[in-house]
Amino acid sequence: MQTVQNGTGDVRRLADAQWAAARLVDAYGGLPEGISKAMLLDRFERAAPRLGFGDGIVRLIRALVRVTQEQDWTGKTHPIAWPSNDALGEELQRSRTVIQGLIRSAVRAGLVHMKDSGNGKRWGYRGERGQIIEAFGFDLSPLAVRWDEFADLAAARGLEQERRRHLKRKLGEVRREIRTVCADALQHELLGFDWNDAIARASGRLPRTPSLGELEGLLDVFSGLLTAVDAAWVKARKSSDMEPRGFESRAHKEPTTHPKSERTTYPAHREEVADRSARPGQGAGAADLDGAETRISEEVIPLSLVLEAIPEIHEHLDEVAAAEWEDLVDAVARVAPLMGVNVSALREARQTLGRNRAAIAVATVLARWKDGEITSSAGGYLRAMCERERIGALHLLPSLYGLKERHAPRRKSPPRRTER
Incomplete structure (x- = not known):
């Protein structure tokens, strides 16, 4: 396979993004103080949807980060993982062809840098204290360099998820209140509004995975419906209270032997x-x-x-x-x-x-x-x-x-x- 030399190791000629990954490798100085590889992986997984990374790439990066050790991320050595495609296929339950496609996608995304050996094989060995002496395979330094990016995107996604939960909760409360008010109106036989239609609208199925904008739009729609229902309920109730009471045909209940206190x-x-x-x-x-x-x-x-x-x-x-x-x-x-x-x-x-x-x-x-x-x-x-x-x-x-x-x-x- 054709390779080129750029001073930092062998780089596969896949795309321009690989050269960008090589520059990130040059800028690597270890994770910030107090940040562990578990925290890095957590922020990456939370930021992945906003970056457009699918589940396959996320699982690949997770498998590569897990085989590294904490001391690999201190900056003294580069965090390099050297599992074979067969080992990754067994870990991810994917075919060899799929694993190769995921690796190319990770390289194009600037998440890993391929450090090749002379024969194109992945291998490495550690010293007595577990430190990497020499290794060839997946250089995960770009992940550490992009820590701030992942952290910011994860925080933004957290705010978006909190906003989404708030809108869903409010939407559920508004829909329940609409049904409750309409049920009360039907029980008291109030007129002047189509209570059954409002109940049907408030009981309809919502989109399965609505976007944030769709949730905000739905909340506006149902809030307007609740306002109309409230106004109709108040008007109908006042009209009902003002009507003269005539003879009632309902049977009166006889007092029981145990009246209420x-x-x-x-x-x-x-x-x-x-x-x-x-x-x-x-x-x-x-x-x-x-x-x-x-x-x-x-x-x-x-x-x-x-x-x-x-x-x-x-x-x-x-x-x-x-x-x-x-x-x-x-x-x-x-x-x-x-x-x-x-x-x-x-x-x-x-x-x-x-x-x-x-x-x-x-x-x-x-x-x-x-x-x-x-x-x-x-x-x-x-x-x-x-x-x-x-x-x-x-x-x-x-x-x-x-x-x-x-x-x-x-x-x-x-x-x-x-x-x-």
């Missing part, structure tokens, strides 16, 4: 929330309504306080330290059905308290539900909090400080000494 009713929860939220000197009459609303609007609640006071919500957040209001809103939307809070109660809370304050309210209900203070209807408790908000008597900040005391109780002051 009083705590399961909404008025009982309203009284319980009123007792918790009422503060001395604050009336709930119409005369004090304007002042109460002003105080509520000025109530500033930091997210850090919510997360500190209600650790029960942590398991539903992806990363507590980096959580934002949007993450808390998404978390309580997933938690609410677990407590039996239906979509209408959650929607009423968002309309009455606002998005962030409603999330705090649901998180507060979660804490009391987990502690066993709410033993019957968490949805009724949440509706009672909405009732307190309407009359200007709901104050979430004192409740959060009270919940915080559960985990960080105040220290009792030592008894005072009395002089005799």
